[in-house]
Amino acid sequence: AYLAARRTGVAFMTTYHSGYSEQNRLKNLYNSVMVRGRRVIAVSDYMARLIRQRYGTPEERIAVIHRGVDPAVFDPARVDPAGLEALRQGWNIxxxxxxxxxxxxxAARKGQAVLIEAAAQLNRQGMDDFVCLLVGDLQGREKYRDAILTAAARQGLAGRVRFTGHRADMAAIYALADVSLCVSENEGFPRVALEAQAMATPVIVSDTGPGREVALTPPDAPPDRATGLRVAYNDAGALAAALADMLAWPEERRRAMGRRGSAFVLGRYTVPVMCARTLKVYRQVIEETRR
Structure with a gap:
């Protein structure tokens, strides 16, 4: 696409979604095509910094446009209590x-194994009133799933881990949860954290990548403005401590945090906002090419 754009004189633009692996100089050169356009859209401030560090791309050629959620889908007001109860019964919660x-x-980088270790620590502390719900496509990784279930059973968590596979009813599932985790190794801008907050569910995020952007967390945000908690990546002890803390809160405290999260996301990280900002950048580039 880059070469075709050069030959035809058409403006070349890209969107940089994630921290593409830099295994060697050849891979780095290949990835650099992603930043050779007239404008590069970065999906977070973190990705914009990464682009500048890796390729020396001038700041004026980078446009930060955060990904967004569909407010018509992720709307707490549309939650059906009967539907939530059906989910609880179906998963024996x-x-x-x-x-x-x-x-x-x-995938290992998403943190499923870390969650199991954190849950085991909670179990050893005497907590027996929680269920871990792991939702997502297996992508042919049945062996990894089985290893997770084996580890859970070995840690005394048999019957407390549910793998659901891919689900189309994510808004309801977020609403069902008391806390939603986004503890991946790295993400460009994790949509799952946005979706959970939009549905008024408190989050715990890892301190990698855009963790500080995707949720308002202490110590950056005061407790009465926070929409979640932030923990060190791949630290089961830190995750267990955050879970124990949040799950011990009175129900109203979690709900208040959830309401703040919904207002935070639906006020700035929506598909209409994302589309409007994207179209604005495209119009700017078109005007530049006409000069």
């Missing part, structure tokens, strides 16, 4: 169980 959600494709 007891009324007293807190639901810890980790949404995302099944």
């Amino acid at each position: 007891r009324p007293r169980d807190k639901v810890i959600l980790l949404a995302g494709r099944l």
Whole structure:
């Protein structure tokens, strides 16, 4: 596409979604095509910094446009209580169980194994009123799923881990959860954290990548403005401590945090906002090419 654009004189633009692997100089050169356009759209401030560090791309050629959620889909007002109860019954979740959600494709970098270790620590502390809900496409990784289930059973968590596979009803599942995790190794701008907050569910995010952008977390945000908690990546102890803290809160405290999260996301990270900003950049580039 880059060469075709050069030959035809058409403006070349790209969107830089994630921290593409830099295994060697050849791979770095290949990836650099992503920043050779007249404008590069970065999906987060973190990605914009990464682009500048890796390629020396001038700041004026980078446009930060955060990804957004569809407010017509991720709307807490549309939650059907009967539907939530059907989900609880279908997954055999007891009324007293807190639901810890980790949404995302099944992959080690998404943090499923870290969640199991954190849950085991909670179990050893005497907490027995929670369920871990792992939602996402297996992508042929049945062996990894089985290893997770084996580890859970070995840690005394048999019956407390649910793999659901891919689901189309994510808005309801976020609403079902008491806390949603986004503890991946790295993301360009993790949509699952946005979706959970939009549905008024508190989040726990990792301190990698755009963790500080995707949620308002202490110590950057005061407790009465926070929409979630932030923990060190791949630190099961830190995750267990954050979960124990949040799940011990009174229900109204979690709900208040959830309401702040919904206002935070729906006020700035929506598809209409994303589209409007994207079209503005395209119009600017078109005007530049006409000069």
